[in-house]
Amino acid sequence: MAEKLKPAERLKIPRHPMPAQDPVERRSNFSEVALGYTPEMAMEEAQRCLECKKPHCIDGCPVGIDIPAFIVEVREGRFDKALEIIKQTNTLPAICGRVCPQEDQCEQVCVVGNKYKPVAIGRLERFVADIELTGGTVSMPAAAEKTGYKVAIIGSGPAGLACAAELARMGHDVTIFEALHKPGGVLVYGIPEFRLPKSIVQYEIDNLKKMGVEIRCNYVIGKIATVRELMEEWGYDAVFIGTGAGLPYFMGIPGENYIGVLSANEFLTRVNLMKGYNFPEYDTPVQVGRRVAVVGSGNVAMDCLRTAMRLGSEHVICLYRRTRAESPARLEELEHAEEEGIDFRWLTSPVEVLGNDDGMVTGVRVIKMELGEPDASGRRRPVPIEGSEYEIEVDEVIMAIGQGPNPLVTQTTEGLELNRWGNIVADEETMATSIPGVFAGGDIVTGAATVILAMGAGKKAACGIDGFLRKKREAVPGASAAAV
């Protein structure tokens, strides 16, 4: 066992960098970039945690993982115990450890970060979770006695998966309805293999199935059945809506419908969900420009940039109207993208897509920006600099400027209260919507956010649903649903 060091000694240990694939090599493969800590690295990194009496890090984690408790176990080499602690609050640690924007959450408020670099909480979480994936002992949560209640979950993204796991554990019968032919939501169709291997998502989904959750793919709710029909005709006692933010936004600039202009969703779906990078092994083709411009600088944009690079584009350009400091992407992704040779043009925004007579993209006209007064989001508003327009030669333009709520479910559900952006209004504690028995969470409620927030919302909703079902039972004295 590792000896316990004094705080001053611990602070001397530098934060362990994440071992990663060589930038030049990885530019042409889809294997995972970040390779993960070795047990030695993890145990040493764990030494850096000061086990604060009032751990701020926990407040920074949207699901409130007992961070110092699990880190102590890592330090002592009791990785199974560490996993158990994490799993009490986070059902998908292998995923969150990889994709959480830690620098804005748990690690942002870690006290070590005041003077040094914060404890690598996310990397430790991933390390612990990966032990399970590579054959460690798995403790399946014991399911409670069957209640006989049936719950329908719409959407199999992190919100739906977390909600399903929690409800199954409580003993309810759970069916997930997924519009696409594979479950996982953005984890499968959006985030690329090199950042989140699909086998990890599959592992979590298999676990759910082992817990008795039924997953029905190719069910587009709103079309094959409405929410009301699920409850009135299909026999579900409650419904959870976790349909995400899947509607791609375009800019509304001239030339946007030329061949070669596509949404990030289309590009990533072709590559990730349909395995377009393997054409013609797989049947779905994907366009790969020689010179590609991606508009935006969030995680979605990073994924497009780095995917285009891996598909063989010679020159990949990021167009973002603010500066690197305002870029909403995870820091690690931004750094990886820079290492891989992406050409970042900060303070630059497209004004027109140029094309030829065949309707193919030939370039993009951009304008330079400068930062003005802060806007409603608190960030300084980009203002175009007059006369600064210039053209960039590209043959593909990918729009990664955000997504809105897909209206298929919301528009077919009468009486469901929405806000002015089309997101569902839900109670913050129970995630209950304006319709009794109907709950919602994840991006469909918050707008495009994060995996961990969606998961947290799914779990909250499971508690809300359980409460609703229990009240339902109390309303019929002496009768359990199973007996009916």
Place this chain on the structure above:
Amino acid sequence: MATLISKETIAPQFTRYVLECEPIARKHRAGQFVMVLIHDHGERIPLTIADSDAEAGTITLVVQAVGKTTMEMELLEPGAEIQVAGPLGTPTHVERVGTCVCIGGGAGIAPLYPIAKAMKNAENHIISILGGRTKELVIMREEMEAVSDEMIYTTDDGSFGRKGLVTHALNDLIEERGKPDMVIAIGPAIMMKFVAEMTRPHEIPTIVSLNSIMIDGTGMCGGCRVGLGTETKFVCVDGPEFDGHKVDFDLLMKRQRTFVEQEEEARRRFEEQHRCRAMEGAEVS
């Protein structure tokens, strides 16, 4: 999941598939389609529900084999399980308008049939104009006759009905009998474009059904987008039917060609592999 119940060749390149998938059959309305994926490595393709039987829990697809996926589909045997999502798209707005001319060209006759049937049930007078290159390619004649009050056939080579294009027949019809209350045209984009051009000066409401390239079919990718007047619409959720006078057909035709090279390559590879297998089979027997 859906199970293939039966398949039948109804014309050169055209196959009728009957699939069992009860929930879709129950919900289907005219004008809707399904996304089909025939295996794990496959491509999701949109196909119109040409007919459905809620009681039997079946849907019918009529498919022209034009490329890799639709050719491979012909190899499926009854009992095969395939992935089918639907019913997708906005159903046809069915109402009584009076006289409705239904124009179908090539594979467009398959999606036209359920719409003509629904319009007929809504007590409209249906005049159908069906066209193809040659007699055998004018498919689903019996079905269309059953839901039409009058039939006009055209073939490019004159082997059946009158020689010429569907637009010639429409032109004569308008000249001889005045303007109908509505025109519904489904077929190759170029055909729909010319029908819309013809009805525009007469201000005849004209509905067309667009076949842009789709991936998800649920409004998630924007790949199917089409120009409609000054707006951009998603064919899979806002359509597939639109006001023919507003559609930017030139853009649609260009966008349909996005993947011609890859499609050509996939088809060639498939045909080569397939020919090899057929030859191996011949040697054995």
